[in-house]
Amino acid sequence: xxxxxxxxxxxxxxxxxxxxxxxxxxxxxxxxxxxxxxxxxxxxxxxxxxxxxxxxxxxxxxxxxxxxxxxxxxxxxxxxxxxxxxxxxxxxxxxxxxxxxxxxxxxxxxxxxxxxxxxxxxxxxxxxxxxxxxxxxxxxxxxxxxxxxxxxxxxxxxxxxxxxxxxxxxxxxxxxxxxxxxxxxxxxxxxxxxxxxxxxxxxxxxxxxxxxxxxxxxxxxxxxxxxxxxxxxxxxxxxxxxxxxxxxxxxxxxxxxxxxxxxxxxxxxxxxxxxxxxxxxxxxxxxxxxxxxxxxxxxxxxxxxxxxxxxxxxxxxxxxxxxxxxxxxxxxxxxxxxxx
Amino acid sequence: xxxxxxxxxxxxxxxxxxxxxxxxxxxxxxxxxxxxxxxxxxxxxxxxxxxxxxxxxxxxxxxxxxxxxxxxxxxxxxxxxxxxxxxxxxxxxxxxxxxxxxxxxxxxxxxxxxxxxxxxxxxxxxxxxxxxxxxxxxxxxxxxxxxxxxxxxxxxxxxxxxxxxxxxxxxxxxxxxxxxxxxxxxxxxxxxxxxxxxxxxxxxxxxxxxxxxxxxxxxxxxxxxxxxxxxxxxxxxxxxxxxxxxxxxxxxxxxxxxxxxxxxxxxxxxxxxxxxxxxxxxxxxxxxxxxxxxxxxxxxxxxxxxxxxxxxxxxxxxxxxxxxxxxxxxxxxxxxxxxx
Numbered sequence: 001x002x003x004x005x006x007x008x009x010x011x012x013x014x015x016x017x018x019x020x021x022x023x024x025x026x027x028x029x030x031x032x033x034x035x036x037x038x039x040x041x042x043x044x045x046x047x048x049x050x051x052x053x054x055x056x057x058x059x060x061x062x063x064x065x066x067x068x069x070x071x072x073x074x075x076x077x078x079x080x081x082x083x084x085x086x087x088x089x090x091x092x093x094x095x096x097x098x099x100x101x102x103x104x105x106x107x108x109x110x111x112x113x114x115x116x117x118x119x120x121x122x123x124x125x126x127x128x129x130x131x132x133x134x135x136x137x138x139x140x141x142x143x144x145x146x147x148x149x150x151x152x153x154x155x156x157x158x159x160x161x162x163x164x165x166x167x168x169x170x171x172x173x174x175x176x177x178x179x180x181x182x183x184x185x186x187x188x189x190x191x192x193x194x195x196x197x198x199x200x201x202x203x204x205x206x207x208x209x210x211x212x213x214x215x216x217x218x219x220x221x222x223x224x225x226x227x228x229x230x231x232x233x234x235x236x237x238x239x240x241x242x243x244x245x246x247x248x249x250x251x252x253x254x255x256x257x258x259x260x261x262x263x264x265x266x267x268x269x270x271x272x273x274x275x276x277x278x279x280x281x282x283x284x285x286x287x288x289x290x291x292x293x294x295x296x297x298x299x300x301x302x303x304x305x306x307x308x309x310x311x312x313x314x315x316x317x318x319x320x321x322x323x324x325x326x327x328x329x330x331x332x333x334x335x336x337x338x339x340x
Numbered sequence: 341x342x343x344x345x346x347x348x349x350x351x352x353x354x355x356x357x358x359x360x361x362x363x364x365x366x367x368x369x370x371x372x373x374x375x376x377x378x379x380x381x382x383x384x385x386x387x388x389x390x391x392x393x394x395x396x397x398x399x400x401x402x403x404x405x406x407x408x409x410x411x412x413x414x415x416x417x418x419x420x421x422x423x424x425x426x427x428x429x430x431x432x433x434x435x436x437x438x439x440x441x442x443x444x445x446x447x448x449x450x451x452x453x454x455x456x457x458x459x460x461x462x463x464x465x466x467x468x469x470x471x472x473x474x475x476x477x478x479x480x481x482x483x484x485x486x487x488x489x490x491x492x493x494x495x496x497x498x499x500x501x502x503x504x505x506x507x508x509x510x511x512x513x514x515x516x517x518x519x520x521x522x523x524x525x526x527x528x529x530x531x532x533x534x535x536x537x538x539x540x541x542x543x544x545x546x547x548x549x550x551x552x553x554x555x556x557x558x559x560x561x562x563x564x565x566x567x568x569x570x571x572x573x574x575x576x577x578x579x580x581x582x583x584x585x586x587x588x589x590x591x592x593x594x595x596x597x598x599x600x601x602x603x604x605x606x607x608x609x610x611x612x613x614x615x616x617x618x619x620x621x622x623x624x625x626x627x628x629x630x631x632x633x634x635x636x637x638x639x640x641x642x643x644x645x646x647x648x649x650x651x652x653x654x655x656x657x658x659x660x661x662x663x664x665x666x667x668x669x670x671x672x673x674x675x676x677x678x679x680x
Contacts, residue, residue: 146529147528180568188487188568212577213579213582216576216580228527228531228569231520232551235520235551235552235553236573239554242556243556265601
């Protein structure tokens with residue numbers, strides 16, 4: 001199996017991306033195709049004593065999508081951008097999945113234009129694993145779309161079910177609708193309309209509404225919400241983690257000797273929490289609903305994240321998550337009306 | 341000045357509410373009128389050795405809104421409910437402000453029906469102080485309404501400006517629009533439409549868009565968002581704080597002697613954080629936009645929260661926050677079209 005990695009994507013490209021790919025082929029059975037500026041990629045490989053091999057190859061791409069470009073316009077204009085070429089390799093069957101660090105907007109556009117949607121899916125979603133008391137919950141949509149419609153949330157629930165089932169090995173994932181109260185009648189127009197539709201969806205296990213504080217309680221395995229809400233929540237979580245780190249550091253700086261020792265002793269736990277609140281540590285977040293396996297990584301991704309993203313990409317392909325989503329959407333008869 | 345306190349509201353009524361009121365008249369110059377079941381209130385007062393006085397009086401109300409009742413229906417039906425009577429005391433000029441622990445929905449309905457809206461205001465907002473690296477930011481709307489319209493967010497910005505200015509003493513509070521990107525063109529329909537309207541609002545200092553992680557950074561003084569989003573965020577913050585407390589406790593339980601000492605040493609800092617993420621500690625959250633001073637307290641409020649809420653209620657009246665909001669709304673000409 002070959003994973004196409006956009007070597008030019010993200011704040012630390014190509015160095016960290018190439019390094020992550022080198023580590024990935026050592027750690028896992030999946031082969032990697034690095035896509036981007038061949039000369040630069042070769043330089044980084046040489047720096048790390050790595051050579052092109054059957055398992056680690058390079059496909060040259062002359063252009064790069066910069067972080068300050070308008071994603072959709074840039075993707076349409078730059079036919080030879082690394083992310084566009086990486087996606088094309090999957091479309092043409094040369095590779096099996098894409099790993100895309102960098103601009104979320106560019107990645108989503110490249111995937112939509114390059115792979116298209118699974119038949120019947122109206123809006124692909126980003127599915128982000130977040131920490132909970134019970135382990136990990138999946139939050140989707142965490143930012144591919146704003147102004148989600150009820151049907152988009154139903155499809156998100158179906159997609160999240162298969163992701164949680166096949167990647168996190170949860171037999172019958174419980175789906176929660178993120179809302180501002182437990183009762184079915186609570187919430188905004190979107191949640192009120194979505195609730196009975198989720199109840200009527202045969203291929204999922206719908207728990208009901210959950211509130212913001214239930215996410216980290218791990219009451220459900222999959223949390224479904226509008227992409228604007230999901231994005232704001234994830235970033236708020238990151239902000240709180242950073243805030244806590246500062247509080248711990250302050251108590252080290254200001255405190256007596258016991259507080260200093262104490263803070264140092266618990267520091268690893270909080271670094272761990274910060275990592276758990278940062279989805280890069282899970283190896284990126286899949287863009288579910290496009291017709292292919294596609295992993296988006298944070299712009300600040302370093303080698304370790306890229307390595308894990310290659311692993312998750314490989315698992316998505318092996319478990320045929322795309323195929324399972326396609327089957328469920330067909331079963332639910334969702335494909336009949338998809339015109340978005 | 342007299343503050344009407346709904347003695348029957350919240351999970352710990354009337355004990356904790358009455359105790360909070362007793363403490364408040366000792367700590368502050370504001371008088372308190374306890375509204376509710378006279379016999380029960382007297383009993384709690386006697387238990388604490390407190391007597392009715394010029395500064396601490398009782399107004400009997402025979403009914404109570406229970407947490408499991410439909411708020412709007414219950415408020416309309418129970419004319420002699422404690423929250424309804426407390427609000428009426430302000431409407432009739434007997435008291436100057438209401439402190440309402442318990443169901444947010446019941447409190448909002450009682451305030452809307454009993455006091456009405458400030459002329460020109462379409463949707464009152466709950467303004468919740470939340471912790472940031474720089475101190476406190478105000479988040480509104482944090483749950484009075486869902487499906488906010490652009491004009492509601494503009495009015496929220498105006499109301500939040502006066503609250504931050506007069507209660508937190510920030511001379512020219514910076515207003516941030518909660519969004520999923522920094523550029524004006526980013527976001528959902530609501531934020532894209534609201535952005536230029538906030539830019540055109542003369543009586544506020546608009547910073548621009550902020551993202552979820554910027555809330556705790558303290559980049560702005562007032563964060564404006566839809567009430568559904570605000571509510572979900574606040575509760576997610578509570579959940580994360582609880583989650584962190586558990587991690588600290590786990591490290592005490594599992595760790596070696598140094599980790600145990602260490603965790604105990606930093607425990608106060610995390611308890612502090614948990615409190616800062618819990619808006620009860622700020623003495624409740626004002627419902628801004630109703631034609632009177634009205635403080636909503638969490639259902640789990642204990643005496644300390646009630647005491648602080650009495651103080652904040654008194655400050656709201658003294659600083660005439662309602663009057664300042666009224667003037668700004670008139671100045672902005674917002675009253676011309678208010679028909680909601």
